[in-house]
Amino acid sequence: MAKHTRPIEKDTSGAPELPDLIGADDGVVRAMMQWLAHLKSERRLSPKTVEAYARDLRQCLQFLCTHWGEPVTLARFAALEAADVRAFLAMRRADDIAGRSLMRTLAGLRSFGRFLEREGQGKVGALSGVRAPKIAKSLPKPLPMDAAKRLTDADERAGETRETWVLARDAAVMALLYGSGLRISEALGLKRREVPRPGEGDVLIVTGKGNKTRMVPVLQNVLALIDEYARLCPYPLPADGPMFLGAKGGPLSPRIIQLAMERLRGALGLPDSATPHALRHSFATHLLSRGGDLRAIQELLGHASLSTTQIYTGIDSERLLQVYASAHPRR
Numbered sequence: 001m002a003k004h005t006r007p008i009e010k011d012t013s014g015a016p017e018l019p020d021l022i023g024a025d026d027g028v029v030r031a032m033m034q035w036l037a038h039l040k041s042e043r044r045l046s047p048k049t050v051e052a053y054a055r056d057l058r059q060c061l062q063f064l065c066t067h068w069g070e071p072v073t074l075a076r077f078a079a080l081e082a083a084d085v086r087a088f089l090a091m092r093r094a095d096d097i098a099g100r101s102l103m104r105t106l107a108g109l110r111s112f113g114r115f116l117e118r119e120g121q122g123k124v125g126a127l128s129g130v131r132a133p134k135i136a137k138s139l140p141k142p143l144p145m146d147a148a149k150r151l152t153d154a155d156e157r158a159g160e161t162r163e164t165w166v167l168a169r170d171a172a173v174m175a176l177l178y179g180s181g182l183r184i185s186e187a188l189g190l191k192r193r194e195v196p197r198p199g200e201g202d203v204l205i206v207t208g209k210g211n212k213t214r215m216v217p218v219l220q221n222v223l224a225l226i227d228e229y230a231r232l233c234p235y236p237l238p239a240d241g242p243m244f245l246g247a248k249g250g251p252l253s254p255r256i257i258q259l260a261m262e263r264l265r266g267a268l269g270l271p272d273s274a275t276p277h278a279l280r281h282s283f284a285t286h287l288l289s290r291g292g293d294l295r296a297i298q299e300l301l302g303h304a305s306l307s308t309t310q311i312y313t314g315i316d317s318e319r320l321l322q323v324y325a326s327a328h329p330r331r
Helices: 027-040 047-068 074-078 084-094 098-120 125-129 147-151 164-180 184-188 218-231 254-268 276-289 294-301 308-316 317-327
Strands: 205-208 213-217
Touching: 027 074, 027 098, 047 074, 047 084, 047 098, 074 184, 074 294, 084 098, 084 125, 098 125, 098 184, 147 164, 147 254, 164 184, 164 218, 164 254, 164 276, 184 205, 184 254, 254 276
Parallel strands: none
Antiparallel strands: 205 213
């Protein structure tokens, strides 16, 4: 009995618009559009992830068209062989694409293959038979505690020809990144009503990757810095508007904080690895070095997997060895 297949619907509500795919027929284009809409509306992946997956699949389809010498159809894609996938990944690696990006590419292709299978368009078994490329483990580079604290001091930039409220704003954002371990997008995504005033609360509800929310503690001295910025800010800060504003009164761009960090790096003699994201690394590492529980740190950082948080255990290995040497009962 022939296997029943369900045609891909043309309704692509919620999917990003795509140009015509070179080397793929209309059936593949419609399937890709519906898949991306599924990732966005049902899987709730971040827009950047959806965009990256779309780009990776587009590159793969264009490669396969050249590799096979014919346009890619849904039936042909379902008959994909492991050698075809390896050839595509080898081509991407030859373009100096990093292992982590290749892992994302393979994950996206597998997601598209699973989607086609659920839609009755065949099983792309070759994708599960290809091993993910190995990637070199790179440890985060945290800042020393004193340097992290100095970055949150507006007086460190007192000599700059910038308005006082701008310096206060940048110091408040950096204090928030270090004090609560936030991603820069999470800090700049906060609304005024979501940030308690000093003495009126000690937690934040932040929205992280995949629109997932989590509760994180916030220090009173960090709230005091934010309150000082709000007092100096020349623009209104309505409850439903962004907490942090740019020089012209619009939402603050992450690039502005990155540039502020670059200027401070020079003033404090810090390496290029001292970025806004390094403050988040420093938050996790310094908590761990003070005896913080790894699973609690995982929750604070908003990591979906403990393995992501475990990279911080390698940073404080010297302290852990000292504790082992001094405390093990058989020493």
